[in-house]
Amino acid sequence: MRSIVKTVGATIAILSATLALGWWQVDGPFEMRTEQNFRSSLSNMNFEMTSHLGKVVSPEYLVGNPTMFFFGFTYCPDVCPTTLAEISTWIEELGDLANSLNVVFITVDPARDDVKTVAEYLSNFNSKIEGWIGNSSQLAAAGNFFDVTYQRKESEDGTYTMDHSSSVFLYRSDGTFARTIDYHEPREVAVPKIKRTISEK
Amino acid sequence: MIKNLSRTSKILSTLFVAFSPSMSVAEDMIQSGRVQVQSSWARASVGTMRPTAAYMTLQNTGDQPIxxxxxxxxxxxxxxxxxxxxxxxxxxxxxPLKSIDLAPGEKFEFAPGNHHIMIMELKKALVKDKKFSLKLVFEDKSEKIVEVPVLGMGARSLGEK
Structure with a gap:
């Protein structure tokens, strides 16, 4: 009997330690220190782009609702469609909670991705996802504000691909930066992060 | 004439019986005979101008490397x-991956977000619910044809959509 109590006790202890560690890594003090303080608020991001629907858009205009940003390009055969498919399932899982959420995909390859191509590409994914296309200086501004890296990489065969940051950036409805979702994080981690961002008014 | 034909067919069937066991041995000797391919699929393409990707799982079922x-x-x-x-x-x-080495019994998975077969310069678009074939070429020049079903652009695995 005593050994059962011991085992249960040890299991609870291990579980709590794991949960505490997870909290500390995901949104504990560590996150506050490393990210929140030096990321711009959306209200300071004074650059404009064109949406896949042809409208003039800017992060400033999104303040008032929570927003999710991520980067990619349509010539990308693997990681971008996989991310878009993944994000589409997150939106479905959020259901009504996603109603107020802005979801923005910014292309890092404006040389090949125009409004029409991005619109056609996005028609295959959840319709909440908005595509933004900027010229190279608008994209550079976005890169600076989001602290996102993108770089053209030549292939041996004369074509090129774009190396780029694969994280998803979450902003609260007041425009402040909340947290990121990293590329390999599973849905069980990603969806609660979005929910938390939506609830933090 | 009829007699000739029946003799020919007799010779042919004798030849067939004589050679079929050695043919299956030959099958074991070549690398394409020792690979099992499962769960192949490709993602529908945006027209022909954009590249897309195909995925599958390969397994070496023999006792020699492939x-x-x-x-x-x-x-x-x-x-x-x-x-x-x-x-x-x-x-x-x-x-880029130059080649894939499979030790005896080893499995190799092409899966979204990791290893993938990149298909560029499509001659025609890959359309959802259609099929096409890919040819795996082995080091010993043997080949294996793989039928690949095309799933929607939002697919993440063969199991979904």
Whole structure:
């Protein structure tokens, strides 16, 4: 009997330690220190782009609702469609909670991705996802504000691909930066992060 | 004439019986005879101007190593094997794979976000619910044809959509 109590006790202890560690890594003090303080608020991001629907858009205009940003390009055969498919399932899982959420995909390859191509590409994914296309200086501004890296990489065969940051950036409805979702994080981690961002008014 | 025909067929069937066991031995000798392919699928393409990717699981069912040296198809002039790698800073990049080495019994998985078969310069778009074939070419020049069903652009595995 005593050994059962011991085992249960040890299991609870291990579980709590794991949960505490997870909290500390995901949104504990560590996150506050490393990210929140030096990321711009959306209200300071004074650059404009064109949406896949042809409208003039800017992060400033999104303040008032929570927003999710991520980067990619349509010539990308693997990681971008996989991310878009993944994000589409997150939106479905959020259901009504996603109603107020802005979801923005910014292309890092404006040389090949125009409004029409991005619109056609996005028609295959959840319709909440908005595509933004900027010229190279608008994209550079976005890169600076989001602290996102993108770089053209030549292939041996004369074509090129774009190396780029694969994280998803979450902003609260007041425009402040909340947290990121990293590329390999599973849905069980990603969806609660979005929910938390939506609830933090 | 009829007699001749029946004699010919007799010779042919004798030849067939005589050679079929050695043919299956030959099958075991070549690399394409020792690979099992499962769960193949490709993602529908945006027209022909954008590249897309195909995925599958390979397993070496023999007791000798196998090397996949190339993948070819009539649907595209340019197919290559790649790996998507995300570094510590979260930057994703693609690394070409020259070949795939499979030790006896070993499995190799092409899966979204990791190893993939990149299909560029499509001659025609890959349309959802259609099929096409890919050819695996092995180090010993033997080949294996793989039927690949096309799933929607939002698909993440063969099990979904």
């Amino acid at each position: 090397v996949v040296s190339a993948i070819e198809s009539e649907i595209s002039g340019k197919i290559s094997m790649h790996q998507t790698v995300v570094n510590a800073e979260g930057i994703s990049t693609m690394r």
